[in-house]
Amino acid sequence: MEKIKNKRILSGIQPTGNLHLGNYLGAIKNWVNLNNDSECLFCIVDLHAITTWPKFDDLNIASREVLAGMIASGVCPKKNTIFIQSHIPEHAELAWIINCVSRIGWLNRMTQFKDKAGKNQEKVSSGLMVYPNLMAADILLYKATHVPTGEDQKQHLELTRDIAHKFNTDVGSEIFPLPEPVIQGPATRVMSLRNGTQKMSKSDISDMTRINLIDCNDTISEKIKKAKTDSGDFPVDKMELEERPEIKNLINIYASISGKNIEQVVENFSSTGFARFKAELTEILINEISPIREVIRELMTESQELDKILDDGSKKASLIAKPVIKEVFDAIGFNKRRDL
Ligand code: AQP
DSSP states (O other), X not given: OOOOOSOEEEEEEOOSSOOBHHHIIIIIHHHHTSOTTSEEEEEEOHHHHGGGOOOGGGHHHHHHHHHHHHHHXXXXXXXXXXXXXXXXXXXXXXXXXXXXXXXXHHHHTOHHHHHXXXXXXXXXXXXXXXXXXXXXXXXXXXXXXXXXXXXXXXXHHHHHHHHHHHHHHHHTSOOSOOXXXXXXXXXXXXXXXXXXXXBOOXXXXXXGGOOBTTOOHHHHHHHHHHSXXXXXXXXXXXGGGGGOHHHHHHHHHHHHHHOOOHHHHHHHHTTXXXXXXXXXXXXXXXXXXXXHHHHHHHHTTOHHHXXXXXXXXXXXXXXXXXXXXXXXXXXXXOOOOTTO
């Protein structure tokens, strides 16, 4: 992970289900490695989660599960500010302003909306359409300078930069920094275990498509055994991977966890084949995930402790958010709010 000094880092995660290997390798593991000199804010984005209208009685538990997953993966709640998006009303306030800055044409180009809405574009919530505006609000509300994410969020970050630039230009003041994406490592886009062209996702209806951080060892083993490959032999050259998405995905996962590069992994297994590769992949996945799973299980029995971390995080986040929304309101020329 590139060292980022004296910057403000913000990243978010939706409480939409169990954290999986994509969330871990594409985002959370990188958060752990961020430079200690930087201030880090991690937001559990429950306002985003309702764009697909999940079962509401699960949202509280799901938020705790995300927090437990983050802590178990090594994100320190004392060093970092971890909080829930809906606890800070300024996210929704700034999102409305951004709805008025961002252009429909820009949103229409967002591929994640097209992927998630599929053929149902007329029937999905308008929240799903303006999801990237809310994400921009999350980032700009803290004047974050860097945003570590998986590859899937790159387009939303480019949009955030466009929004920040337009707002600054419209009000004639450099209020928002243009945030830099931080997309690093060999597993910035972990794909489904059943389809190498689709990203691993919490909301995929098939659990066999992903490795969850709470999966037991037998489940991990079963999922890797059944992970789709193709009829060819183990690749002998990295170039072959471009035509073989499922194999590329498994090799990327292996490389990311083992710390080896893709060429080394290809070389290691080209003479031994898939059976040995899958056995070793299972072993390193179990070694990586089982300690995380055990800590998650333990933390989930301490719900009061988890809620306290989130309450403390919200207080800290609020201290940053309030002055920024005031600056934005002033720049627009809203009548002054006396409580800010
Ligand atoms: N497959 C992935 N590979 C690499 N990184 C990923 N991320 C998500 N999936 C992958 C990164 O994890 C962080 C949190 O993502 P999120 O939960 O906020 O939303 P998402 O990207 O929409 O993730 P899911 O799992 O696909 O959730 P659902 O199914 O609810 O939409 C982000 O940094 C993301 O890049």
